Amino acid sequence: MSIRKILIVAGLIAGICPAAGKLNVVTSTEDLAAIGREVGGDHVSIDSIAKGYQDPHFVEPKPSFLLKLQKADLLAVVGLQLEIGWLPPLITQSGNSKIQVGAKGYLDLSTASEVLELPTTTVTRADGDVHPLGNPHYWLDPENGRRIARSFKDRFSEMQPAEAAYFDQHLKDFENRLTENEKRWDAAMAPYKGRKVVTYHRSFPNFSKRFGLNVVDYVEPKPGIPPSPSHTLELINKMKQENIKLILVEPYFDMRTPDSVAQQVGGTALVLLPSVGGEKQVQTYFQLFDYDVNLLTSAFGKYK
Numbered sequence: 001m002s003i004r005k006i007l008i009v010a011g012l013i014a015g016i017c018p019a020a021g022k023l024n025v026v027t028s029t030e031d032l033a034a035i036g037r038e039v040g041g042d043h044v045s046i047d048s049i050a051k052g053y054q055d056p057h058f059v060e061p062k063p064s065f066l067l068k069l070q071k072a073d074l075l076a077v078v079g080l081q082l083e084i085g086w087l088p089p090l091i092t093q094s095g096n097s098k099i100q101v102g103a104k105g106y107l108d109l110s111t112a113s114e115v116l117e118l119p120t121t122t123v124t125r126a127d128g129d130v131h132p133l134g135n136p137h138y139w140l141d142p143e144n145g146r147r148i149a150r151s152f153k154d155r156f157s158e159m160q161p162a163e164a165a166y167f168d169q170h171l172k173d174f175e176n177r178l179t180e181n182e183k184r185w186d187a188a189m190a191p192y193k194g195r196k197v198v199t200y201h202r203s204f205p206n207f208s209k210r211f212g213l214n215v216v217d218y219v220e221p222k223p224g225i226p227p228s229p230s231h232t233l234e235l236i237n238k239m240k241q242e243n244i245k246l247i248l249v250e251p252y253f254d255m256r257t258p259d260s261v262a263q264q265v266g267g268t269a270l271v272l273l274p275s276v277g278g279e280k281q282v283q284t285y286f287q288l289f290d291y292d293v294n295l296l297t298s299a300f301g302k303y304k
């Protein structure tokens, strides 16, 4: 073999091997990507489709999403129909048999999580309700973050058995740090237990249950349905009667209605982040709760 050939072969090996050793994971949202990275460390490469500043119910498909899906070994989704408006056709069009629903490379994290607001009657999307199977924003309880991380660990280990011990160690480390941070978040939120707030969309039931907020109403009349004049009027009356000052708005909604309602009740409309990536400085699962807990505690501090 000539030196030139040896160099070419060596170059190919160096180029291919590190990539071949890594699991190529695509997640629907940045929250799942952030948790997956905690567990996967250097042995997985994770990319999310939706950005944390976008409404995860309504993401505009792009050709680049297809490219990501075509190369994926594993696709992790929130499920409960959160992504139904945009992801299923992309999965089909990718032609990637590894990540089709039901395949080993398809992971629906809702199955491992505590899901709230389960429907008691039959709800269909025909009603315009985008939460027909229960509330899909479940990652906003750190306990569900822990469950999501464990699911990732199990699946990564199944797909890369040689690295099982590595994933196990990373999961333990994540859980330990989560436990430590939860103590801090709990302590910060404790003085405000039971505080009444309004949110734009039903994004925060798991967060509220975990940290003791009392969400009494929503700017949307129903999940996914824009504000209506009659509902907005009811909302203003309720907030006045119950002395509620805070409206929490996800970053992708128009502030006009929340601002106008807040003005009429002498309160404030604030942007609370439902996802990692909602602001540039929020890049990890821990930073998401840090950001939201800070925002809430300083807002609550202003209104006695």
Ligand SMILES: [Zn+2]
Residues within 6 Å of the ligand: 057, 130, 131, 136, 137, 201, 202, 203, 223
């Ligand atoms: Zn929703």
